[in-house]
Amino acid sequence: MNHIFAITGSQSGMGLAFRANLERLGHQVIGIDLPGKGAEVTADLSTKDGRNAAVAGVLALCQKPLDGVIANAGIDSEDSRFVFAINYEGVIDVLNGLRPSLAANSGARVLITSSNSMFITPGIPEQAVDHLLCGSLEEAIQIVGSKSNVCYQVSKLALVRWMRARAVEWAKEGITMNAIAPGAVRTPLLERDLIDPVKGPVIRALPKPLGEFPAANDIAGLAAFLLSEQARFIVGQVVTIDGGIEVSWREKDFPSTWQISESDWMNRMKL
Structure with missing residues (x-):
């Protein structure tokens, strides 16, 4: 069956790969x-x-x-206001605006492009994330302040937490929401970053257990699956697809146990 999908940031990089793959599949x-x-x-x-x-x-x-919708558009910049406007507010406003159309479908999908950088970057200010989630943009910008180099990670982390906080509510309307967290992906943008005197050495230092970074088409295959009928029971999850970067550095702290009291658990279970 042919489906209709909307993709933000559809004309370059991963967005273009998402588009080409879905069109190849007849959508x-x-x-x-x-x-x-x-x-x-x-x-x-x-x-x-x-x-x-x-x-x-x-x-x-x-x-x-x-x-379905793939919320893919995003930027990386040290201008925190611009980053938050596109990567966080832009995604939420578009998804909320399209929600009634998605809910009118019997099994719609939402897929958000996040980033593995939220898992592997030290010093991400949690308070800035919390302020974004509360709608306090100015406070988030103020907290980021001199740490404007992490505003991208703040935006992606806040977006995933926004998604997880609403995944159950949207699922009750027949809409599943999930996110993917790519790392370095072989696109023209990465090629430009590799010759940058600051970014290049950092990218080359990233672990590559498979010997290379994934291509945009590799990410597109996962995206197509998460939009498919086969993924109908995947709700509120973040799937990392980075060729092993994250697990190379954080192999011992995930998964972690749920630190919750028995009484709180009973309340959650409504027993």
């Missing part, structure tokens, strides 16, 4: 990207008006309820 894709990139819907997701335009544009092109 219709409504791409959302900046003007001049050839997407069906053009919008600047860093602004509220742009997000509203993205939602309206997608709905105008749908002949039936959406089958």
